[in-house]
Amino acid sequence: MQYSxxxxxxxxxxxxxxxxxxxxxxxxxxxASCGDMMEIFLRIEDDIIKDVKFRTFGxxxxxxxxxxxxxxILGKKVSEALEVTNKAVAEALDGLPPQKMHCSxxxxxxxxxxxxxxxKKKNN
Amino acid sequence: xxxxxxxxxxxxxxxxxxEAMVPYLTEYYGNSHSMHRFGQETGKALREARxxxxxxLKIEADELIFTASGTEANNIGxxxxxxxxxxxxxxxxxxxxxxxSVRNTAKDLEKLGYEVTFLxxxxxxxxxxxxxxxxxxxxTVLISVMHANNEVxxxxxxxxxxxxxxxxxxxxHVDAVQTVxxxxxxxxxxxxxxxxxxxxxxxxxKGVGALYxxxxxxxxxxxxxxxxxxxxxxxxxxxxxxxxxxKALEVAFKNIKEEYKKEKELRDYFEEKIIEKIPxxxxxxxxVDRLPGTSSVTFKYLEGESILLSLDFKGIAVSSGSACxxxxxxxxxxxxxxxxxxxxxxxxxxxxxxxYNTKEExxxxxxxxxxxxxxxRMMSPxxxxxxxx
Numbered sequence: 001m002q003y004s005x006x007x008x009x010x011x012x013x014x015x016x017x018x019x020x021x022x023x024x025x026x027x028x029x030x031x032a033s034c035g036d037m038m039e040i041f042l043r044i045e046d047d048i049i050k051d052v053k054f055r056t057f058g059x060x061x062x063x064x065x066x067x068x069x070x071x072x073i074l075g076k077k078v079s080e081a082l083e084v085t086n087k088a089v090a091e092a093l094d095g096l097p098p099q100k101m102h103c104s105x106x107x108x109x110x111x112x113x114x115x116x117x118x119x120k121k122k123n124n
Numbered sequence: 125x126x127x128x129x130x131x132x133x134x135x136x137x138x139x140x141x142x143e144a145m146v147p148y149l150t151e152y153y154g155n156s157h158s159m160h161r162f163g164q165e166t167g168k169a170l171r172e173a174r175x176x177x178x179x180x181l182k183i184e185a186d187e188l189i190f191t192a193s194g195t196e197a198n199n200i201g202x203x204x205x206x207x208x209x210x211x212x213x214x215x216x217x218x219x220x221x222x223x224x225s226v227r228n229t230a231k232d233l234e235k236l237g238y239e240v241t242f243l244x245x246x247x248x249x250x251x252x253x254x255x256x257x258x259x260x261x262x263x264t265v266l267i268s269v270m271h272a273n274n275e276v277x278x279x280x281x282x283x284x285x286x287x288x289x290x291x292x293x294x295x296x297h298v299d300a301v302q303t304v305x306x307x308x309x310x311x312x313x314x315x316x317x318x319x320x321x322x323x324x325x326x327x328x329x330k331g332v333g334a335l336y337x338x339x340x341x342x343x344x345x346x347x348x349x350x351x352x353x354x355x356x357x358x359x360x361x362x363x364x365x366x367x368x369x370x371k372a373l374e375v376a377f378k379n380i381k382e383e384y385k386k387e388k389e390l391r392d393y394f395e396e397k398i399i400e401k402i403p404x405x406x407x408x409x410x411x412v413d414r415l416p417g418t419s420s421v422t423f424k425y426l427e428g429e430s431i432l433l434s435l436d437f438k439g440i441a442v443s444s445g446s447a448c449x450x451x452x453x454x455x456x457x458x459x460x461x462x463x464x465x466x467x468x469x470x471x472x473x474x475x476x477x478x479x480y481n482t483k484e485e486x487x488x489x490x491x492x493x494x495x496x497x498x499x500x501r502m503m504s505p506x507x508x509x510x511x512x513x
């Protein structure tokens with residue numbers, strides 16, 4: 001099994017790692033016993049994602065998919081961010097080994113969870 | 125710097141073995157079973173290699189067959205005796221932390237109508253002798269327990285197990301892949317009937333293993349073919365590899381005590397330093413007798429593959445018990461069997477020190493490891509949860 005250079009780059013130099021205090025949207029997906037968990041923090045103004053941070057427990061591809069997916073949604077409208085699919089995340093990394101595709105699902109689900117949290121807060 | 129700390133996976137071929145092999149890869153190419161001179165030359169080399177290994181292990185030359193790997197030796201041994209003893213019974217006992225070549229063979233036998241008891245281990249990876257005694261039935265024909273575990277290094281009480289097996293007239297198979305060439309012993313010391321081992325674990329070539337079969341043990345043929353290796357492992361003998369195996373074992377035995385001491389000193393030094401430098405780690409099986417060069421370390425709140433690849437980036441080769449570095453995405457059955465929580469099993473790394481490692485290399489690892497762990501933990505939500513509570 002081998003990772004693409006892009007996966008290794010995002011794993012070794014992940015973008016947007018960290019926390020946003022009082023985020024407008026927060027999502028957490030995965031669990032420790034399965035070996036991966038991702039947290040995502042969003043700052044949103046006028047339905048545009050102005051800032052995004054993540055923390056991930058997991059393998060190299062979990063960290064890389066987290067990293068690249070934050071890049072993919074930064075500056076985007078909320079509606080556009082919701083359209084980011086796990087397939088697009090994997091493609092942006094020049095592909096993932098088949099047994100690692102579930103990591104890209106983690107990223108997609110975490111983004112969705114954070115946006116749902118934002119929409120819920122907004123509607124209250 | 126390049127540091128190879130995966131010696132339980134495989135080792136570097138030693139110069140002595142390489143040099144012994146060269147003539148059999150070049151000028152002496154006859155089939156060792158042919159009657160002409162070409163065959164006689166390689167036939168003689170094959171005989172001498174068998175005698176060398178037999179002498180070192182204090183067994184007889186005709187109690188040894190050569191195979192293509194430790195895996196093949198385990199298969200031929202286990203499948204061979206259970207078939208031969210089918211009429212006596214179809215129950216076997218294996219430990220639950222066996223290498224896949226024993227574990228999956230036992231699982232396959234289950235599908236073929238045999239009954240298998242998987243013996244539990246304690247938190248240090250030791251089999252439970254009381255459970256072993258209780259598991260024995262009238263139809264039990266085989267007990268298979270590995271000598272030392274490849275992941276954590278725990279050395280099993282073979283003497284006691286061998287006595288129990290003998291007392292019940294049950295055959296005893298031992299996967300000794302991790303110990304032959306590292307510990308000085310003979311299968312005769314432990315009442316072992318069948319014992320598998322492999323050359324590339326003791327600085328011999330890959331692609332050659334061996335199976336000790338105690339004289340008089342009935343065996344069914346699992347691979348069919350010609351008459352080589354008593355018909356139990358037919359196929360033209362890989363003379364060069366077998367010669368290399370014999371030479372490598374000879375070299376290993378020559379310095380076996382010194383090497384044990386050196387590896388243990390490096391390992392203990394490594395563990396002492398990382399315990400000092402890195403919080404929230406657990407050294408597995410530390411309380412029991414284990415392989416001198418093996419260190420299994422659980423880095424809590426982290427996933428092993430990310431540690432493995434970060435170390436690889438620094439030129440350090442290790443292996444991981446995490447799900448994510450395996451094809452099937454399951455955490456190591458060995459660590460789970462020892463009662464390590466799945467969450468922590470994922471964060472376990474095996475450092476296995478060998479003959480060619482130096483103190484400088486270990487110092488390099490001791491320096492590179494803490495920042496890697498810190499970087500990954502900063503990113504880990506689990507670590508942050510732990511810190512905040």
